[in-house]
């Protein structure tokens with residue numbers, strides 16, 4: 478076999494530099510021999526590669542390639558320095574728990590592939606809520622000796638579960654029992670990423686998981702403190718009957734808010750967001766608040782201002798609200814006393830004409846008529862509340878939502894409607910066709926029905942709240958029957974509406990005639 482020609486452009490230069498002035502003949506020979514040997518080795522390698530390509534099946538070549546990569550990774554790793562962060566279950570004294578260990582364990586549980594583990598530990602614990610109720614948590618953990626790999630920002634982090642100790646010597650607080658640790662290892666060059674980005678990410682992910690799993694609570698004010706009970710309101714954005722575009726815009730707004738911690742810091746604003754929900758009673762304002770709390774997994778703080786007598790009490794309540802919570806003040810239009818009532822020390826405003834009390838009365842068609850008002854806050858003012866929310870309160874906490882609800886947006890103090898005060902105004906209106914379809918799907922799992930065309934037409938002709946529709950749909954478990962009841966209810970509403978319009982028209986005509994007669998007389 479012929480040797481390959483020596484075509485390397487470097488060769489003549491190298492050869493020239495090797496040419497000594499005397500005895501150069503032997504050196505030159507040796508150089509030529511070396512080059513010829515190298516060239517033939519290269520030629521053999523090329524030939525072997527092309528033979529392998531022809532003779533070996535694809536699978537075998539892929540396996541060989543994998544072995545090469547594995548060997549490189551395995552033996553190459555030895556060359557790289559590895560660093561390890563040890564997260565002990567307990568500190569050395571053995572008395573205090575290491576919360577980072579719990580966070581890491583919860584995080585690693587989400588990264589374990591059970592199929593890749595020969596031994597797994599399954600733990601179930603019951604957490605006691607302050608109201609005495611219990612909650613079960615199930616966690617998949619690694620057993621000592623277990624290992625799993627996580628990739629973050631392109632960097633590989635290897636988690637190991639390690640058990641140490643376990644001898645009979647009763648260490649201080651350790652009781653001689655083995656101690657479990659989680660260790661995370663990575664290439665030394667990624668130490669900064671590990672400490673500054675990965676570990677904070679592990680902790681925030683664990684916090685999110687904990688938020689997701691925790692039982693939500695609703696707190697109500699009594700005197701100067703909050704009292705909470707578990708919050709099981711079933712409303713979610715899926716069950717809420719409202720205009721789909723508006724619903725999506727509320728969800729998007731909440732999502733944006735959650736992601737904007739750094740943004741709020743950068744622009745120097747408190748990380749809070751205000752929503753004003755308005756519309757007739759029974760249109761779902763309270764349900765929307767519950768859906769928001771369920772969506773965010775935030776606890777609800779339902780502030781009854783009639784219980785608050787002094788500004789100092791209000792401030793104490795607000796300061797004691799933790800982060801990640803929703804503050805709701807319902808019927809804000811009737812929370813603050815007017816000056817006259819204040820002077821008289823009255824709790825009730827006889828001229829009150831809000832349609833809503835503390836709960837909703839869906840069948841009340843006279844919601845705009847005068848009623849007995851709920852007690853009002855005395856000693857505190859709306860501007861005092863708003864100033865506190867915008868001022869001190871916003872500096873002592875973050876990630877908070879404030880919701881005000883009202884049946885009468887037009888009666889609200891201009892201070893509340895000022896741009897920048899309530900970030901989003903959401904109108905909760907009468908039940909439209911899309912909202913009805915959500916209710917029908919919720920109640921009877923139907924997307925279509927022979928009665929739908931008539932109901933659609935009736936809904937466009939009458940004003941009916943989602944609460945009224947829900948009430949009709951609840952009257953029977955049989956969808957055909959319930960939709961029939963609803964259609965009859967809507968027909969009756971339309972009949973009454975027409976009659977009232979006719980009576981009003983007749984009355985106006987009578988009045989006009991009377992006036993004409995009087996003028997003629």
Ligand SMILES: Nc1ncnc2c1ncn2[C@@H]1O[C@H](COP(=O)(O)OP(=O)(O)OP(=O)(O)O)[C@@H](O)[C@H]1O
Nearest residue numbers: 717718758759760761762763764833836837943944
């Ligand atoms: N948009 C809606 N979607 C689903 N259910 C609704 C909706 N609106 C009302 N409901 C039903 O009616 C009940 C009362 O509604 P909700 O209390 O949310 O209305 P509201 O507008 O807050 O009334 P109020 O102004 O009187 O406080 C809810 O528990 C729910 O069953």
